[in-house]
Amino acid sequence: MNARDPEGILLRNGLWAGAFAGIAGGPMPWWWDNWIAPRGLDRHAKALSAFLRETKDAQTPTPMRIEDDRLRVLALRGPRAVRLWVQDRESSWHARIERRVPPRRLSGAISLSGFPPGRWRLRWFDTAAGTFTEATLLDAPEGALRLDLPPFLGDAAACLTLEETP
Secondary structure, eight states: OTTTTTTTHHHHHHHHHHTTTSSSSOOSOOOIIIIHHHTHHHHHHHHHHHHHHTTTOOOEEEEEEOOOSEEEEEEEESSSSSEEEEGGGGGSSSIIIIOOOOOOEEEEEEEEEOOOOOOOOEEEEEETTEEEEEEEEETTSSEEEEEEEEESSSSSEEEEEEEOOO
């Protein structure tokens, strides 16, 4: 593949975006022997696999998409669970490789609405390390949720699970 992408930005973004597209499967990269394996980029697939394995409770998901100037948020929303992937818009292959935009650490918040009222458990996932990093309980009495993003580089993922209803 591209020697200018030793971190596998293209692979990582394709795998995560594909998982949140609401389709039956993800992308099938063909460069295992000459790009992915030699550079250890299979870690991106392993991280996504770990996230999906631990968030099986997002049944019958409906795709959601939220965009602003800084972030792209893709989500799969079920009746009692939501999986989401948050990406820095400047962490695309084109921005990082072609335009040479350096990675930046982002934080902030995103708002989601139209959820069943209750107490939701939020678990953030480090997409680079392949591990969950923190968990928080959020109250959504009106069905609106505000998610404070942990500082992240490139992208992060999360799972929301409805724990209690009023």
